Amino acid sequence: MTIGIWVLGDRLSQQQTALKKYEGKKQEVAVILIESSNYARQRLYHRQKLVLVWSAMRHFAEELKQDGWQVTYAIAVDFITPLQEWIKAKKISELSLTEPSDRSFTEFVKSLELNCQLKLLPDNHFLWTKAEFQAWADQGKRLLMEDFYREGRKRFKILMAGKKPVGGKWNFDKQNRQPPKQSLTTPDPITFKPDTITHEVIDWVNAKEFSNYGEIEPFNWGVTRQQALQVLEHFITKCLTNFGAYQDAMITGERTMWHSLISPYLNLGLLEPAEVISAVEAAYYRQELPLNSVEGFIRQVLGWREYMNGIYHYMDANYGDRNWFEHHHSLPDFFWDANATNMNCLHQTLTQIEETGYAHHIQRLMVLSNFALIAGISPQEIENWFHSAFIDGYDWVMQTNVIGMGQFADGGVLASKPYAASANYINKMSDYCSDCSYNRSDRTGEKACPFNFFYWDFLSRHRDRLSSLGRMNLVLSHLKRMSSEELAQIQTQAETWWQQQK
Template structure:
């Protein structure tokens, strides 16, 4: 290996070519990227997710080289790859003779701790270490915790409005454009009959060589990939193409139908930009600015409710979830406020269940490494919560199966918003429903063998009795929650016979959960 004065390490989700590190090339600086078993094996990932990370990293390494930067790239199959980030870094620093090591802030707590510990070791050997920001997010790690200092709760709406004001987004004379800060009530429509969303933009990235290397390395994965072609963007150019496609073809209807569930489209009107943003091929500010630009140019065709609904997801929810993560970790990862302890049904890994909503959402996830937020929250997450599945089980599934799942954004959505395992840090109530909500928002129930209206009969939809079973078994914890008091009033008004019938049905379903 040729010598270098400084080694700069990049994680697989730090592919930001606009970072100040890359403003000019320096022959004395060596950039290091690596594929390691440490990262492929900490959970069982979707095959498309692993391919997507590796393909994007390799593409980024070539981009750096084309701009005159020195790059050392370790593939998973390289003989001298030790499979561990720290071990590889120590070897490269030693072999290069570098006296300086720099890295960017990891977005995951475990990696932050690992690299901090590594720097302590390197410093004791006379190596200067420095950590830089990723120059990606709107806010710094500690911003949310500082913003809510002295407050009892982290109210997302206050956080969101502050960022709108700070960055002058959708404002007129300091007031919210259109007269409202939040158009969430306009963002809950189901798809009309015979309504067809635009076909999603897919790419044809050949990852055959990566698949061969994963197989040779015996990396365990889930899901599938068709004809060795990865449909997700793996470069900044492709990510910008996907952004343009979204604003031109889906933004005008995004807000209305962002919660809609359908068997007719796996992407509906969603942008599918989360992978590109999470690996930092494009920034949230770029995405928001492009959406605002499209709105200004076509405000006669795009209602503000569509735009605000999208901006809220990026500027509000995404930044908010990251803030929660850094404010509450590492304790957050072990929270289980409802003491759930059941195993995840095996059909979560196959989609082989008679419940149409779950079979479709899970099968889609296995095929595309993607499901939108309502499929995650109100179908798969809803069932897991009603069934009493341990949040560790749910975390592991979500972290592995989705293309965009990195712990900082996955765990706060799963353990917090979806499973209420944090006891109300993220969501003020458990997000559960019977078949009624799923039927209202989708075409699932009409295609299902279960009866959406029946609660306790032989062919009753499992969601109906499990809904009341959940509230009954968690009454001591949840009954004082003002947002769900009505549910307990309804429950207590039922006859003892009706309650007993619902509980017995729920018990039976849980005892036979693998057969549903």
């Protein structure tokens, strides 16, 4: 029997199950990595996303070769052709691979007609297995992330003092919502100059015209595990102290603030969640870092990341098709061209994404997703855009984050209320409104901020449905006090805005 291992582009770790199982038989096992042009053209991917994935794959292939593995690297139109040729040439009798994170790709792999046995090995790039998450979800009355997070803290003994949380509280959210100050001095992010391999990938992406979305250079992302570890160390030593307090703040020109920038590396497999959490927790005890920062970050990895992956696999396959509010507007063109909008918060955020493929979680949730929600954009269209535009985007990431959390399209599986807000929130947590052509205070009129009239129009359109959510009653009470004349103006302005997009 000849064993073959297919290493996928988001499983670039020698700790992955398939490689780990056969690490003592490197000379007897064949390994393949495949770049598929057709797969890259399924979406209008950000060009830096394509460069990151393919450069990381090529670097990982070289790492495996240097470590004694027998590696084939294929660049092809599709996956099946080089896979079949390799299976025949190497006389593969059993093809092993670590189970893909995305449900659709798992089904694709299972559908392939291969002249050998296919063996999917358990995914070990999350702390919770699918079975463990399902057992947790089935035993509880609610699927709240906070409950799951606390269970994770106990299970893995993270920031625990016996049976109680360190500091006496499970989270420090109230300390982590500081608005930006004008005098903030933020650290520069760590960047990496493209090497020969990365330059070759940049040239390849340009030559083949896989996508015209996003700037391809300057490309500053790391593409190896060693570089990913440097990013983690930089975050811990330079950013973690102030990460907590200002993690929700947004400032013009400040693209990374104190954020970690490790999500692309976690999602590629270059970093493992357990090692990230351990490193941050160890730094807390060693350096006496602020607990609100340390806990706030660990909640993102141990809480949100694990929870989103768990929900993705726990829900039915049609979860991504949900549309609780029945929103059907098409995605405005300015999501693909930041210069096409005069809303400064959107312009700043979208410009940043075009140039880097990145925006932090509040820009994603309270600017981009918020606008899509209150304006009535199709959840599936905005989810597709998120998946395409972001450097860390994958199906398991974006379905739950966008369909569930950002758009409330699942009707409350993930959240107890929609994340909907007017310009008031954006003005509080950013400096965007101070340099905008719209007036952040106006709900109607020529200078009215679209976030304002869309917000109140959203509440009005869905007041019956929203009234079933207890946490929305206070907001809906404000709607009741609005005059019928002003509400009519708001509704007209919302309709007119959409007519102008056609």
